[in-house]
Amino acid sequence: MTVALAVAPVLLITLVIGLRGVAAMRTTSDFLVASRRVSPLLNSAAVSGEYLSAASFLGVAGLMVRDGVGALWYPVGFTAGYIAMLALVAAPMRRSGALTVPDFAEARLASPSLRRLAAVVVLVIGLLYLVPQFRTAGLVLSVVSGTPYWVGVTIAGAAVSATLALGGMRAATYVQAFQFALKLVLFIVPAVWLLAQVGPDVRGQALEPAEFTHFDSETRVTFRVGATLEVPEGVRVVTPGGETAPVPPGEWTVPAERTVVFAEGSRAPEPRDAAPPGAPGWERPLLDLDDTGHPLLATWAVLMATMLGTMGLPHVIMRFHTSPDGTAARRTAALTVVLLSVFYLFPGIYGALGRVLVPHLYLSGATDSAVVALPAQADAGAAGAVFTGLLTAGAFAAFLATSLGLLLVVAGAISHDLVPGGLRQLRVAVLGAAGVMVLLALPAVGLDASTLVSWGFTVAASTFCPLLVLGIWWSRLTAPGAVAGVTTGLLASCGAFLLSTTGLAVPGWLAILLVQPAPWTVPLAFATMVVVSLFGRPPPWATAAMLRLHLSEHRGFPFADRTFPARDLGHSSWSARRSSAVRRITRRLVR
Structure with a gap:
């Protein structure tokens, strides 16, 4: 209530x-x-x-x-x-x-x-x-x-x-x-x-981390999704009748929507391939993604x-x-x-x-x-x-x-x-x-929310970040270069995510670059945009487009009375039907 x-x-x-x-x-x-x-x-x-x-x-x-x-x-x-x-x-x-x-x-x-x-x-x-x-x-x-x-x-x-x-x-x-x-x-x-x-x-x-190994009190744990636990000696649960019963050592599969009550003083089981809170290294001020043993690279990748x-x-x-x-x-x-x-x-x-x-x-x-x-x-x-x-x-x-x-x-x-x-x-x-x-x-419900959000950030970093930075600060960027760079960043980041979900056995630092691929997908997208653009030629009005982005609105835009012909903009009949404020702005740039 x-x-x-x-x-x-x-x-x-x-x-x-x-x-x-x-x-x-x-x-x-x-x-x-x-x-x-x-x-x-x-x-x-x-x-x-x-x-x-x-x-x-x-x-x-x-x-x-x-x-x-x-x-x-x-x-x-x-x-x-x-x-x-x-x-x-x-x-x-x-x-x-x-x-x-x-x-x-x-x-x-x-x-x-x-x-x-x-x-x-x-x-x-x-x-x-x-x-x-x-x-x-x-x-x-x-x-x-x-x-x-x-x-x-x-x-x-x-x-x-x-x-x-x-x-x-x-x-x-x-x-x-x-x-x-x-x-x-x-x-x-x-x-x-x-x-x-x-x-x-x-x-x-809280200031002196200790590994979580035992339940200090009777504890109820609800498994919203199924889990596979490794059970050591000494794990005890409370039955529906109120009695305490041991759990046999070994692998224990808990089904979804199951509630387990662990007895006071019971040993804590461990999820497969996961270190318990407070384990050695918990207080280390670096990230170790998936316990790959390369915390510095993982930290830089997340940043x-x-x-x-x-x-x-x-x-x-x-x-x-x-x-x-x-x-x-x-x-x-x-x-x-x-x-x-x-x-x-x-x-x-x-x-x-x-x-x-x-x-x-x-x-x-x-x-x-x-x-x-x-x-x-x-x-x-x-x-x-x-x-x-x-x-x-x-x-x-x-x-x-x-x-x-x-x-x-x-x-x-x-x-x-x-x-x-x-x-x-x-x-x-x-x-x-x-x-x-x-x-x-x-x-x-069984997905890791932090992983999905991190993937969203990585896709944004690999696509829109290069597009915005080069589009704002580099006058030689061309449309083919931008399309190639955004496509490369999108496919590379999403491809890495899909590979990481297949359970593919990848050793050491390569595993980090699959789970968190930003250290290579972002430079790859930038490089693709630059290289493809250098093989082309920016339109004659690119400099004026850059000026509009960097001149203060209060000083006025000196080329506001000049317009592009429609053929120079390359607009299709599909886009010509849109009443876009951006279209009106673009057509007011110099030829």
């Missing part, structure tokens, strides 16, 4: 703000970029609310419980990406006049094919990023309230799609800004309460994926198009760095306490619910229930805020870039995309 009372206001406020956005919805620009009138402070709060997803609110602490202190490199990469965006992308992207990343691609290089390819990349990133949001919403709600997994997935999908369909980007902006403030409060206050509640003994244990991927995330890029001008976009990026830095001071607290109080979650693969499971372990009474409800409300705010932005760019890719349409078609695309994502999330 406490959880329902905490989550319901978040959902209600989200829908109410969506209703208020209906009056301002008249054009595609209103729907996608809120008419470009969002102030830097409001926009930075909305960007932060959108960016702090389940991977940040729950995932970082869960990864720390499972993998160790090195997981804190993830928020370093998340935040560093905005510094790179501030320096390289934010202001020029706003000056481009685009509504979406595919819009920018066609405006810069006059290639409808590149626009369609970029829209496909948006859909891939949206799939990899949205499914984990809905999946974690269902998992968290089931853990804290006992409801079926599908209930949380359906609630999240319905709330997000209704808000966007009603109010578009304007509603999303106010919802995300509100939810950022809510998440910040509901993350910091419980963290302070937990530190005070657990006492000096638990705080001391490259998260930092460069942030710079290429389409739902983050679209946020800068809502700024009034390039200067406001740059200020938005700077303020976002400050807001994110405050938030990321606290996941380490939850991760360190989670290793002491809820290490058993790693048995069922549910470490990403450690944050919401901690209050009940610290206080079994009313206070624990209240803080569990508050953290669940904050987690749902994280799911909803991020899903709003992702669903918006997916709908834009479908209804603005692939199959051009008006406002009504955008709303239909929102509802249809949400339905598909919910259906995909229902069987995804």
Whole structure:
């Protein structure tokens, strides 16, 4: 009941703000970029609310419980990406006049094919990023309230799609800004309460890692998906009749939806190919992906994926198009760095306490619910229930805020870039995309949400990061070069992911480059764009296109009275039917 009372206001406020956005919805620009009138402070709060997803609110602490202190490199990469965006992308992207990343691609290089390819990349990133949001919403709600997994997935999908369909980007902006403030409060206050509640003994244990080998008390573990455990001598469970029974040593397969109660003092089993929390190396400040023994390479791989991927995330890029001008976009990026830095001071607290109080979650693969499971372990009474409800409300705010932005760019890719349409078609695309994502999330309970999100960052780093950096800063980029580079990055990153899921035995550092391929897919995409472009010739108006991206709007554009002939733009009859703001801008560049 406490959880329902905490989550319901978040959902209600989200829908109410969506209703208020209906009056301002008249054009595609209103729907996608809120008419470009969002102030830097409001926009930075909305960007932060959108960016702090389940991977940040729950995932970082869960990864720390499972993998160790090195997981804190993830928020370093998340935040560093905005510094790179501030320096390289934010202001020029706003000056481009685009509504979406595919819009920018066609405006810069006059290639409808590149626009369609970029829209496909948006859909891939949206799939990899949205499914984990809905999946974690269902998992968290089931853990804290006992409801079926599908209930949380359906609630999240319905709330997000209704808000966007009603109010578009304007509603999303106010919802995300509100939810950022809510998440910040509901993350910091419980963290302070937990530190005070657990006492000096638990705080001391959190600072001195010890391997999880025994259950300190009778512990109930629910396996949402099946698991194979290695059972040593001394594992004992409590039967439904209340008696204690030993588990035979060896391999133990636990079926899905099975709840096992381990007796007090029982030895802890171990999942196959997984080290228990607090094992030797847990406190090492580097990541060791899949225990390959190359932590430095793994850390650099994650940093490259998260930092460069942030710079290429389409739902983050679209946020800068809502700024009034390039200067406001740059200020938005700077303020976002400050807001994110405050938030990321606290996941380490939850991760360190989670290793002491809820290490058993790693048995069922549910470490990403450690944050919401901690209050009940610290206080079994009313206070624990209240803080569990508050953290669940904050987690749902994280799911909803991020899903709003992702669903918006997916709908834009479908209804603005692939199959051009008006406002009504955008709303239909929102509802249809949400339905598909919910259906995909229902069987995804056994997937690792952090892995899927990491893949989304890697695809963005391998495709949009090279396209944006070279498109903004290199005048010799050509449309064939951009198409070749984006295609290479997309195929290389997705191919590596598919190979990593086949169970292919790859030794040492090669395994890292399959699980996290950013160290080679990003340079490969950059090199492909450069080499192919050097074999071609940029159009004569490329320099003018670059000037538009870098000259301040307030100084005026000296070539605004010159136009391209339609034949120079290479627009097909398909693209000529689109009433695109970018098309009008491009035609005003010099010949």
